[in-house]
Amino acid sequence: MAPLHATAMTGPVTDPIRVMVVDDSVVIRGLIGRWIDEERSLAVVASHRNGRLAVDDVKRANPDVVVLDIEMPDMDGLTALPLLLKQKPNLVVIIASTLSRRNAEISLKALSLGAADYVPKPEGNSQVTTSAEFRRELIEKVTNLGERAKRRPARAMSATVAMQTRTAQQASAQPAAPAGATPIRMRQPVEAPAVRNKSAFTLKSYSASRPRVLCVGSSTGGPQALNAFFGHVGSSMGNIPVLLTQHMPPTFTAILAEHLTKAAGRPAAEGQDGEVVRPGRIYVAPGGKHMTVAKTGTEMVIRLNDGPPVNFCKPAVDPLFQSAVEAYGSAVLGVILTGMGADGAKGVTQIAQAGGNCLAQDEETSVVWGMPGAAAHTGMCADVLPLDELGRKVARILMGGRL
Structure with missing residues (x-):
């Protein structure tokens, strides 16, 4: 082979x-x-x-x-x-x-x-x-x-060498101390925080659309990231539902939902086919099924299907995001967290083109910057942020705060 x-x-x-x-x-x-x-x-x-x-x-x-x-x-x-x-x-x-x-x-x-x-x-x-x-x-x-x-040790070594070089250059630039004088002990320079490189992608301006649903996609590193994310967001999501696709097999998604209930302080469970979507709840796509949302009369309902994998994944993020646009129009807030591959990038594009807003986790705090990186490079994200900042930003959006 x-x-x-x-x-x-x-x-x-x-x-x-x-x-x-x-x-x-x-x-x-x-x-x-x-x-x-x-x-x-x-x-x-x-x-x-x-x-x-x-x-x-x-x-x-x-x-x-x-x-x-x-x-x-x-x-x-x-x-x-x-x-x-x-x-x-x-x-x-x-x-x-x-x-x-x-x-x-x-x-x-x-x-x-x-x-x-x-x-x-x-x-x-x-x-x-x-x-x-x-x-x-x-x-x-x-x-x-x-x-x-x-690569992490290599990046750390490069930062250390750069800092040592700057220190040596600063030391050589200082005038020599007079004989018998007490040498001035230079303060070790503090390494500046890493600057998020936004030159590789562009950001889209936030739209004024108020979200009526929060859609989240994640994969590798997702369980830990989701716990942290919902620790910030849980208290602010009382008026909207959350639809979540995490790349996971059956059994795992049910247990993930139990963990998210504790992290968010909100009820979380695998979505059931035909279930009416309610505010303040987290609906997790069950392993082995694609989860979408559809408008039926005046209500939004969960739909599960056993179609082929999308982006090698089942459940996949793109079908969920795309269906949310069809059901909610511009009132979708999409978030892409850490994960491998590019699942979710098409959905992010559709949300933004419909007038909704999308955000992605930054590279430094992602276990793998595949999915959020692909989303960022569409040019359709309003922000690309570290995980903690991302959670706080989403909470502020859901509470109607200034962007």
């Missing part, structure tokens, strides 16, 4: 991404290892049957990414996760788990403990072997998250 070419982040990565595979099944370890080694940009540096062996080997193997199973003898994945991150804080850990409710709960718990993402693993070795979707998603996430992790 020809190698899969996952969508890469901007700029080349010269050294291969180093991957450790941790799974109690020798068949799974061998299969994932073979898939990884078939990719020119990836290399397997270690393979272990339990978490304890992985923790003991992480310093020697020095992986950039660990693909970590949950259920293993001696030490399971959830126990190993914080120990791996303690050994190497910038390590990318991707949880691979089957779709049971227990494993879904554990996977979401792992995200809160520092795992970067998860990949749903089919039941049984034979299904894993034949699942092209599992292979595609695994390789895509290892590649994208691994490249971002390798």
Whole structure:
């Protein structure tokens, strides 16, 4: 089989991404290892049957990414996760788990403990072997998250070198102290906060349209981002409904909704086909179904469909956003959070062209700046903001504040 070419982040990565595979099944370890080694940009540096062996080997193997199973003898994945991150804080850990409710709960718990993402693993070795979707998603996430992790130290080093250079230049420009005088101790310059580079995309002016619905799309890094986002927005959404698509498999979306209920202080649940949309509630697209909204008489209702994946995703963001424009016209506020790929960019364009407003999360606070980056580059977003600022901005819009 020809190698899969996952969508890469901007700029080349010269050294291969180093991957450790941790799974109690020798068949799974061998299969994932073979898939990884078939990719020119990836290399397997270690393979272990339990978490304890992985923790003991992480310093020697020095992986950039660990693909970590949950259920293993001696030490399971959830126990190993914080120990791996303690050994190497910038390590990318991707949880691979089957779709049971227990494993879904554990996977979401792992995200809160520092795992970067998860990949749903089919039941049984034979299904894993034949699942092209599992292979595609695994390789895509290892590649994208691994490249971002390798670039972070490089960016930090560049900033450090630049600061040291400025310090040296400032020191050499100071006049020499007179003999016997106490030298002036220069204050170490404070590194200025990173400036959000808006030159790569343009922003659209806010429209005066007052939103009657908030539509949110997210993927990789989404569960953590959504909790933070709704922590800001929950108290301000009493007069409008929220329609949310997070790229997740079945079971996971139901548990995500339970978590969002706590984060937002508002009821959240998977949308049900034919359900009337009510203000103050969060409707989560169920895993494995596309969720849209439609106007029926004087009411808005949820529609679920089992159509083909859109942008390789099911549920997908674009169908939801597009349907919201058809139902609400210009009264749509769209938000794109962290995620891989470009799902949502078409929907953002349609919302803006209809007279609504769209915002996107910035690159620095995104786990992956694929979806929000694609949205930003449409030129149809009114703002591209760090996650906390984004939540506060949306809350202000929903409360009728000045833009």
